Amino acid sequence: IVDFTNVPVGSHVLxxxxxxxPFGGGVPGQDFPVADPSSTGQIIQFRVVPALAPDPTTPPRYLKLPAIPALPAASVTRPLALLEHMSEFFADAPAEAMLGTVEGDPNTGVGTLAHKMWSEPVTENPAVGATEVWEFYNATADAHPMHIHEIVFEVVNRQEIFVDEMGMSAQVVPGSTPVGPEPWERGLKDTVIAYPGQVTRVRATFKVPGQFVWHCHIVEHEDNEMMRPFRIGPVQPGQPPDGTM
Ligand SMILES: [Cu+2]
Known part of the structure; x- marks a missing residue:
């Protein structure tokens, strides 16, 4: 809901x-120079015109929205890896962004990160009705907007991690404090930014059986191996069986 009440009539640029x-988190103009305002800094022009009729909508600050019921406690915590495959030919050049699994629990020790290709069998298979915490361990240098199909989730928190130099293992920094969601992340979401050097945790209830995907929402990443199938419940008739998507 966008409130244009006090926006002057005229043309404006978003x-x-x-x-x-690549975005890695931080404050614009402070941690990085902002995009070129004469080109990449412009997204779209919109025009505010004089009101043609009385506006009956309620300004956002007066809206009384129903409370969002809290999700049940999670029965499974699933550590997942956001990975970068470096070029074999050029120094310091990432060739591919990837998703994968984590062996071991990085919350209590060192977890080993293993990439999975799109075509490999499903590794995330929540039971129908299960509530799970998914942990995105970001071992890459960039932030990734992580999107899970079919469900909505709560952003639980984020925490600092150590990643080894090769990006093959991760561990939650011992003694570090998890940081709760940002003010704009308090509602139910379907995408969350996973920052480099952090684990980002989300919680969801997986209600509808079927086969879906989870992926980074940067198109060059999702089309370059940063997408994986997942399944809720058993294989359904007509679904691609494991390993043939
Ligand atoms: Cu990405």
Whole structure:
């Protein structure tokens, strides 16, 4: 809901204050230079015109929204890996962003990160009706907007992690404090930014049986191996069996 009440009549430009390079978190203009305001810094122009009729909508600050019921406690915590495959030919050049699994629990020790290709069998298979915490361990240098199909989730928290130099293992920094969701992340979400050097935790109830996907929402990443199938419940008739998607 966008409130245009006090916006002057005229043309306005929705700007992009992200960087002209992969986003890794931080404050625009402070941690990185903002996008070029004459080109990449412009997203869309919109025009505010004089009101043609009385506006009956309720300004956002007066809205009384129903409370969001809390999700049940999770029965499964699923550590997942966000990975970068480096080029074999060029120094310091990422060739591919990938998703994968984690062996071991990085909350209590070192977890080993293993990439999985799109075509490999499903590794995330919540039971129908199960509530799970999914942990995105970001071992890459960039932030990734992680999207899970079919469900909505709560952002639980984020926490600092150690990643080894090769990006093959991760561990939650012992003694570090989890940081709760940002003010704009308090509702139910379907996408969350997983920052580099952190684990980002979300909680969801998986109600509808079927086969879906989870992926980074940067198109160059999702189309370059940063997408994986997952399944809720057993294989359904007509679904691609494991390993043939
Ligand atoms: Cu990404």
């Amino acid at each position: 700007g992009n204050v992200g960087p002209d390079e």
